[in-house]
Amino acid sequence: MNIVGITSCPSGVAHTYMAAESLEQAAKANGIGVKIETQGSSGPENVLTAEEIKNADFVILTNDTAISGTERFKGKKVIQLSAQKIIAKSDALMKKLLTM
Structure with a gap:
């Protein structure tokens, strides 16, 4: 399984990168390929x-x-969550995706 995603937050700093790191760690721990684009304060x-x-x-x-x-993802299965939820629940999300 492969997952891609984009993380961003209103300030474009901490939560953008924390969410990306959380997704990357959870995906790798569950044997899922992952690449996360960040759209932070310094740009994509x-x-x-x-x-x-x-x-x-x-x-994601x-x-x-x-x-x-986001038009790049037309026709794909898209999941949208807040950065806070991604940070807190990335592992549970990956486990759920593996069952879908």
Whole structure:
């Protein structure tokens, strides 16, 4: 299984990167391939490629603030959660995705 995602928060600092790290750690712990793009205060980093998006089974987005480039995920299974929920529940989310 492969997952891609974008994290962002209103200030574009701490929660953006904490959510990305939480998703990456939880995915790896559950044997899931992952790549997370961050849209922080310094702009997009670790930008997802069209190939990575194409190969993704799920897309995870934070919904704390507007994320640019969501049209890239048309036709994909998209999950939207707050950065806080992602940080707190990434492992449970990964386990649930494995059953879907």
